[in-house]
Amino acid sequence: AQSVTQLGSHVSVSEGALVLLRCNYSSSVPPYLFWYVQYPNQGLQLLLKYTSAATLVKGINGFEAEFKKSETSFHLTKPSAHMSDAAEYFCAVSSNTGNQFYFGTGTSLTVIP
Amino acid sequence: ETGVTQSPTHLIKTRGQQVTLRCSSQSGHNTVSWYQQALGQGPQFIFQYYREEENGRGNFPPRFSGLQFPNYSSELNVNALELDDSALYLCASSLAGGQPHYEQYFGPGTRLTVT
Numbered sequence: 298a299q300s301v302t303q304l305g306s307h308v309s310v311s312e313g314a315l316v317l318l319r320c321n322y323s324s325s326v327p328p329y330l331f332w333y334v335q336y337p338n339q340g341l342q343l344l345l346k347y348t349s350a351a352t353l354v355k356g357i358n359g360f361e362a363e364f365k366k367s368e369t370s371f372h373l374t375k376p377s378a379h380m381s382d383a384a385e386y387f388c389a390v391s392s393n394t395g396n397q398f399y400f401g402t403g404t405s406l407t408v409i410p
Numbered sequence: 411e412t413g414v415t416q417s418p419t420h421l422i423k424t425r426g427q428q429v430t431l432r433c434s435s436q437s438g439h440n441t442v443s444w445y446q447q448a449l450g451q452g453p454q455f456i457f458q459y460y461r462e463e464e465n466g467r468g469n470f471p472p473r474f475s476g477l478q479f480p481n482y483s484s485e486l487n488v489n490a491l492e493l494d495d496s497a498l499y500l501c502a503s504s505l506a507g508g509q510p511h512y513e514q515y516f517g518p519g520t521r522l523t524v525t
Contacts (some may be wrong), residue, residue: 303452328513340414340500340516341453348511387452395509396466398443400452 299324299390301371303401311409316360316375318404320388323369327392330371332362335403336384344386347371358382383408412437414517422523423478423491431486431520433501441465442484443514444476445500453500459484488522496524 304319322328329348333341345356352364362373373386388401415434423429435442441460445453455468459478473489482503488495498521502514 333516338508338518340518341502341514342516343513380463389452391511392466393513394466395458396458396516397468398445398455400445400454402452403450 298399299397300399301330301388301390301393301401303386303388303404305404306402307405307407309407310378311408312380313377316373316378316382316388317376318373318388318406320362320371320373321369322371322388322390324390326393329393329395330362330364330398331389331391332356332371332373333389333400334384335385335387341387344373347348354403376409378406379404380408397410414501414515415501416517416520417521418499419518420504420521420523422525425491425493425524427491428489429491429522431488431499431501431522433484433486433503433517435482435484435503436515437507439503439515440482441504441512442478442482443502443504444484444486445502446470446495447498447500447519448494449497456486491524493524496522498522 300323331346332344345354347364355361422509444456447453458466462478475487477485498519500519501517504512504514
């Protein structure tokens with residue numbers, strides 16, 4: 298069965314600093330991996346997804362993630378944090394049949410002015 | 411194009427009661443998934459419906475059931491409510507139909523409180 302683990306439930310960065318949110322996956326087959334963002338009192342919005350086409354995936358709002366099979370990781374990065382990036386971020390993995398989804402416990406990102 | 415909508419926004423129920431939550435899919439989407447998100451946790455997959463049939467299920471008891479209608483809208487029913495059922499319930503629609511790489515579009519959720 299697939300699963301994801303997010304390291305660090307809270308991350309704080311200064312405005313303009315690098316954002317790094319960590320996600321490790323467990324899967325016996327090549328995974329389909331996703332990063333979602335959730336703003337307060339809202340649903341989830343897709344940032345980016347990995348579907349084996351390219352290991353470096355670019356998403357919306359300047360975010361990107363790199364799939365590293367050797368490390369079973371799919372960390373989310375952004376070169377320069379903005380105040381508007383403050384939110385909850387979730388890593389997720391889908392089953393190969395697309396009928397099961399597993400989310401991590403989330404990382405709350407705080408951006409300090 | 412309208413997005414995914416959910417009703418009601420908030421709901422308060424008493425332990426032992428039954429509740430029905432509703433979701434309208436994004437136009438053209440034939441697959442709906444439901445999630446439970448407890449406070450401070452990630453969403454937990456409840457089940458998925460594709461063309462009116464349950465297509466996948468997470469680790470939830472049978473008192474969690476669902477329906478998908480011909481217009482692809484959906485309901486989540488929970489019987490015999492327990493205090494631990496208090497959570498945000500999220501609905502997501504997609505064109506997945508068993509394809510894992512399709513994007514899911516999430517609604518804003520229904521906040522259920524069980525007292």
